[in-house]
Amino acid sequence: MSTKFSWLKKLVWPILLVAVCVAAFFTQDRWMPHAQQFIAYLKNENADDEEHPEEEAPSETPDTLTLSPTAWKNIGLMTGTVNPTDFTKVVSVPALVTERHGRSRNEITAPMTGVVTQIYPLERQAVEPGIALFDMRLTHEDVVSAQATFLTNLQSLDVVNKELTRLKNVGEGVIPGKRIIQQEYERDKVMSALSTTRQSLLLHGMSEQQIAEMEATRKVLREVTVVAPPYAKNHEHEGIEHQYQVQSINVNRGESVTAGQLLGVLADHCLLYVEGKAFEDDSERLVHAAENGSTIQVVPTSSDGESDEILNLKVQSVANEIDLQSRALKFYLLLPNRLTSKSGAGTYSKNFISWKYRPGQRMEARIPTTQVMENKIVLPPNAVVIEGPNAFVFEQNGDNFDRIDVQVLYRDKDTVVLENDGQLVGSIIALNGAYQMHLALKNQSGGAIDPHAGHNH
Secondary structure (H helix, E strand, C coil), X not given: CHHHHHHHHHHHHHHHHHHHHHHHHHCHHHHXXXXXXXXXXXXXXXXXXXXXXXXXXXXCCXXXXXXXXXXXXXXXXXXXXXXXXXXXEEEEEEEEEECCCCCCEEEEECCCCEEEEEECCCCCEEECCCCEEEEEEECCHHHHHHHHHHHHHHHHHHHHHHHHHHHHHXXXXXXXXXHHHHHHHHHHHHHHHHHHHHXXXXXCCCCHHHHHHHHHHCCCCCEEEEECCCCCCCHHHCCCCCCEEEEEECCCCCCEECCXXXXXXXXXXXXXXXXXXXXXXXXXXXXXXXXXXXXXXXXXCCCCCCXXXXXEEEEEEEEEEECCCCXXXXXXXXXXXXXXXXXXXXXXXXXXXXXXXXXXXXXXXXXXXXXXXXXXXXXXXXXXXXXXXXXEEEXXXXXXXXXXXXXXXXXXXXXXXXXXXXXXXXXXXXXCCHHHHHHHHHHHHCCCCCCCCCCCC
């Protein structure tokens, strides 16, 4: 029995081998291409190892990165020379662009009671001093009566002057001197009434020019034109371009208005305020800056929180009271403004303007402190990458960039201050793109990439 099982065991293996060979033969179109690719891959790997045996070893310069011209453009890489400087710590506080009360707005009111017959400008249109804004038909009974009295007095004065001239031409002895004296008294009486009526017209809002026009034409003034006033003149506006802009029109054609009623508002935003909100501890530094005419850095804030524009503005004044709710101390900086565009619209080529800075625009004011760090290296945040306890910058070395360890003394969202140990002074480093270069270097060395490395959230 045992001999029979032994014989069967010896027969199974040849049968299995034959079966495998038969199966391989009939399925060779499926597995043969894969086998050929694998053999070709092994041959290529062996050939590369023979031609480039040095690539088997890891890179000898793991902290050196070579950037292609395309990589430079993709990063937008900028470089600069390192020079040590003194750095003064600042306190950043929120600020807002505001109008200057009593200076930026000019309210146009009705000089007398009447009906608005014509409105010349459009809202947001630029106008110059002396330009007609509104036409009004006078309807006030006192104004009409005062004009009638004024014209009556003018006619009476003409009659008295003619009679006085006639009497003087007749000659002495023919006309009694008493008669001439009476006419002179009458003339003085009429001139006194005329002066009183003139003052009444001025009080009703008529100008000297309008009264002179009535005197010349001997006609009642039925309509009055309201014009833009002249620009304000003071020492603060020296060298600044003025420009009125119609901020609002508060009446409609055909509307009856009373004397003093608001017709519209002209705004001149050539000079604005930056209103900052500081802490109580900053009051002494702000007052000192206002007394000495010192400047404070102000940065316009955008939607992404970044801005390349830095303004150095003078402190105009500091509030004498602290806000009860926010406990903030307000201070005011003078902000000279400028026009960025003028455009024409419509058949009358009406000008519409745009100012660089607008009331309501957000700013950030940087108040300097007394903490000064001397002889340090001050860099933009994008020039330094921070990973855990380590910080690096990239020094340019020909076509390559070497990663250099540095010590960070202070950093905020705008600045990074490094210890000056002398190794970077005078060298050229990357001023931006340090994080991207750090990731590329880690990828080059085969290290794992932390997507949050070098970023602060």
